Amino acid sequence: MPLVVAVRPAVTTAGLVAAYYLLPMDSGFTDEAAVGLVLGLLGVLALFLWHIRAIRHSPYPKLRGVEALSTTVVFFVLLFAAAYHLLELAEPGSFNEFLTRTDSLYFTLTVFSTTGFGDITARSQSARLMVSVQMAVGLLLVGVAARVLVNAVQGAVRRRGEASGPPDAASGRP
Template sequence: MVAAYFLLPLDSLGPHRPAVSWSVFLVSVGVVAVLLLRQITAVTLERRDTRPGLVIPLLMCLSVLVFAAAYYGLAKQPGEFAGLRTRLDALYFTLVTLATIGFGDITPQGQGARFVTMLQILFNFVFLTAAATSLTRHVRGRVGERHGRRGGPGDQPR
């Protein structure tokens, strides 16, 4: 996925094609959100026909790359970002925002950049937190099964 991020023709998106750029971004975020919700539901319902241990981490990585691609496209518009020029800068800013570090070396200045940054923060709080919680629940359940007991939220460590 990371190789695809660096190889995809993202330069065809940006300020010269705003309708297409925003549509691709919003659809991508929506698809990742729906797929994450399906995995979260599968873990909550303890469905055995899914593989959340594989799918959730991949979707989490994909969400980071979708936001990085959006930031890279927005950075092509003058006045949107200060300090963001390359794909690596965009990936770095996405991870710094995800980790809530905020070094301040790259800052969203335009309305579009601030909107996407706020959307990423909300996405992180809602979807990635729920996905990480579900993944932890799934892994604990699997470990509990292998040790001859059922792992659940009420289980206490021995």
């Protein structure tokens, strides 16, 4: 089981990145795309809550915690990268240069990591609003979500320790 829990985030990440590059995204940021972004953010929340439940019931809560953080962050980053790409298609000039899918992913990662190289900047009001939402939700994801994950992992580890009981005095084993 530990191998599955360790490999699953890599496979999930590869699948999400492949979907990001393979899904058709050429219509621009329409009303449907805006609804998709909101539903995607709700999906990130649902994924996160599902992971919390999985951590609490897992025999390997620490590995599950790593999986939860890695898959949730990847989904979040790719969601905003797709939104930036679609926005650039719908409103050319929203950024100081045209954003391909790779440029959008790069920009999303620089915003998420707070590196902010300044080589790509949001110019339109809609782009600035979307970047502001990403920054706010990204801070929540890193701050609050990381703390919730740590608490879930610690609680699961504590429960596992309590469930196994004290070591047997004769054998020294639980």
